[in-house]
Amino acid sequence: MKLTLPAFVGRIAFSALAALIGAAFALPLIWFIFAPFNARAELGLAVPDPWTLANFVTVFGNSYAVQALWNSFIQATGGVILVGAAATLAAYALSRSSVPGKGAVTYILLLFSSVVSGSAAMVPIFLIISAAGIMDTHIAVILTFAGGLLPTAMFILRDFIDSIPKSYEESAMVAGASPVQAFFDVALPVIRPGIVVVVVWAFVNIWGSFLIPFILLRSSDNMPASVAIYSFYSEAGTPIVTLLAAYALIYSLPVVALYLFVSWKFGFRFFGGIKA
Amino acid sequence: MTTEPLSTPPKRKARNFALLSNRAGAAFMLPAGLLVSVFVIIPFFWVIFVSFTNRTLIGPTALNPQFVGLGNYLALFDPATFFQRGQFGFSLILTTQFVLASALIGQALLGLLLAWLIQTVPAWVKRITETFVIAAWILPEVVIGFAWFAFLDYDNGTFNMLLESIGLPPGDFLLQQPFWVIVVFNTWRGAAFSMMLFNSAFSSIPPSYFQAADVAGASSWQKFRDIGLPLIRGHIVTDLILITMWTFNTFTPFLLTNGGPSYRTELVSIYNYRVAFQDFQFGKGAAVGVIMMLINLAFALVYLRLGRKKVPKS
Numbered sequence: 001m002k003l004t005l006p007a008f009v010g011r012i013a014f015s016a017l018a019a020l021i022g023a024a025f026a027l028p029l030i031w032f033i034f035a036p037f038n039a040r041a042e043l044g045l046a047v048p049d050p051w052t053l054a055n056f057v058t059v060f061g062n063s064y065a066v067q068a069l070w071n072s073f074i075q076a077t078g079g080v081i082l083v084g085a086a087a088t089l090a091a092y093a094l095s096r097s098s099v100p101g102k103g104a105v106t107y108i109l110l111l112f113s114s115v116v117s118g119s120a121a122m123v124p125i126f127l128i129i130s131a132a133g134i135m136d137t138h139i140a141v142i143l144t145f146a147g148g149l150l151p152t153a154m155f156i157l158r159d160f161i162d163s164i165p166k167s168y169e170e171s172a173m174v175a176g177a178s179p180v181q182a183f184f185d186v187a188l189p190v191i192r193p194g195i196v197v198v199v200v201w202a203f204v205n206i207w208g209s210f211l212i213p214f215i216l217l218r219s220s221d222n223m224p225a226s227v228a229i230y231s232f233y234s235e236a237g238t239p240i241v242t243l244l245a246a247y248a249l250i251y252s253l254p255v256v257a258l259y260l261f262v263s264w265k266f267g268f269r270f271f272g273g274i275k276a
Numbered sequence: 277m278t279t280e281p282l283s284t285p286p287k288r289k290a291r292n293f294a295l296l297s298n299r300a301g302a303a304f305m306l307p308a309g310l311l312v313s314v315f316v317i318i319p320f321f322w323v324i325f326v327s328f329t330n331r332t333l334i335g336p337t338a339l340n341p342q343f344v345g346l347g348n349y350l351a352l353f354d355p356a357t358f359f360q361r362g363q364f365g366f367s368l369i370l371t372t373q374f375v376l377a378s379a380l381i382g383q384a385l386l387g388l389l390l391a392w393l394i395q396t397v398p399a400w401v402k403r404i405t406e407t408f409v410i411a412a413w414i415l416p417e418v419v420i421g422f423a424w425f426a427f428l429d430y431d432n433g434t435f436n437m438l439l440e441s442i443g444l445p446p447g448d449f450l451l452q453q454p455f456w457v458i459v460v461f462n463t464w465r466g467a468a469f470s471m472m473l474f475n476s477a478f479s480s481i482p483p484s485y486f487q488a489a490d491v492a493g494a495s496s497w498q499k500f501r502d503i504g505l506p507l508i509r510g511h512i513v514t515d516l517i518l519i520t521m522w523t524f525n526t527f528t529p530f531l532l533t534n535g536g537p538s539y540r541t542e543l544v545s546i547y548n549y550r551v552a553f554q555d556f557q558f559g560k561g562a563a564v565g566v567i568m569m570l571i572n573l574a575f576a577l578v579y580l581r582l583g584r585k586k587v588p589k590s
Contacts, residue, residue: 022405044432097301147315208416
């Protein structure tokens, strides 16, 4: 195709503008690329000279920081297992059974899940956890996240299961499988990609979340990394920047890795919900 | 839970027989049903109940709260103090301005511009730009909070370094312009969602429409205005509702400013946190929660109405 001069100039202007906006988005993050590898990192931007891994050694020598990463792992993994299992079962039932009123159930869940956000429901959630006597425990955080994430997880999975032909399970049942066998041996392997997406989405959500653990946890032994990082820079007076930078990088890695995994495996369309 | 996406209600299909018996179906739904009841449905009703009491976190009313009727609501909407800094009305107005500026104008417009730009730029420019925009969205909120804290630091921050390098005076923006800092911050943080939604909307438009416009000699702006924009109108409405809800509920600016200085960035979510967990007034905090949920409900109903209309078409 022949490009006219104005179209050519326009194309360059578009590229320049896109690059400029991209650069503006990159600016607050550039610091993070250098500071973790700079032994004398400050809040200012500086290219490390020499590059060093000393900050990471500091992180792994700080038992509180390591414990917090481990806590994040426990809470995110526990939440994900609960969300994945409960959502798979429920979504399968919503798709494949004729339980009366399931359309209404879906609608009501959808409504409630968008009305009851963490920041609007912090008081009742605190009271429920307190009444259950599980304040300041991993299980409190796990259950709260599982409950909050489940409605959305169920919708994503139900959409996914609805798109799979019923004939798979039907033929298994014709061959003599029970409905439960048909679910575990036939349906489950087919819907696994959907479960993977839901699980990754739930993991990223819990791993990165601040408010719920901030409210429900008290002792430093149970704090996840999100709250630990925050306390490193909000309560320490002068933040230990070298530690923080390296720690933030380590803490971000799982999220970045999972993002890359999903975008490589499934094509990163809509991480949850809206498949436009 | 702040960035929970909504999905359109699933379409109903006619089925001749069910694979799962009702009993098995109910058993399958039980675990999820319990969890959702306890952590989503009960909080909704409990928050209403607590909002009519004078419950506190500590002290005698922690264990034996009394019924105070509309007392908490009257205190929140007291005309004498409503608009004062640090009061409910102030944070409500602040939040409205925040949503208007950072979601409806910032995220939506920037997302639209980006989505349109990356349709035509070379692949490598598209990829690099997308990477940073999505990174701002995907990285955990505490990390982003600290990155901006460092970015805006008065003495050493990258932003002041840039300003000085082009001959402008540096500023302590977290102290001087905290509201505009969180507006820019939230725009930066959330533009990826709008960009991706509009991007997929634009790429679902048949290329022949644009080719025909090219033959007719249309400019990029004309193509945007007369083809792109009208065809993605539905997506724009969806986007506006979702980002409004998320921005209204967001707690992330707390990580950057703590709601300060002197309440100038105290959004309703942060106000709710302060009243309930720093001033220990659970009853009043619950009343704030009820009002937040009512506002959420209004948006969710609009969204579901639109979603339901879309179903028969597709």
